[in-house]
Amino acid sequence: NKIKMGLGEYPAGFNPRIHGPYHPGRFYGKADVPLAQVKLGEMGSWLSRRSYTPQSMVSCVNRAYWRWASKYLLPKKAGIAPVVQFTAGLAMAYYFLQYRAHTNHRHAKYH
Secondary structure: OOOOOOOOOOOOOOOHHHHOOOOOOOOOOOOOOOHHHOOHHHHHHHHHOOOOOHHHHHHHHHHHHHHHHHHHHOOOOOOOHHHHHHHHHHHHHHHHHOHHHHHHOOOOOOO
16 A cells, blocks of 8 residues: 655645645645534534544644745745744743743732
8 A cells, every 4th residue: 555645745635637736735635614614513523524643633734834834934025924923932932831930930929
């Protein structure tokens, strides 16, 4: 058996005659209802149709990165937004990593 979507391979659902040029930020699998249109009663069946394998999770993160990069990082006249977003992400990550130290230095009087 050939392993699908290895290094240098296109996704199984990609067809250049139908989809045109390959874009890494697009999902080429079977179309489903978007999350915003799912009713609360259908949430369980919608979640059960998702694939939770490590390969699909990596593909999901990769698509999200390429969508972000296509919008903010790769345009010819990209502004300062990607730098600000990256800096804000680092600041939040540092805050959560150092949260224990922040809680020890609270200036609160308990009585």
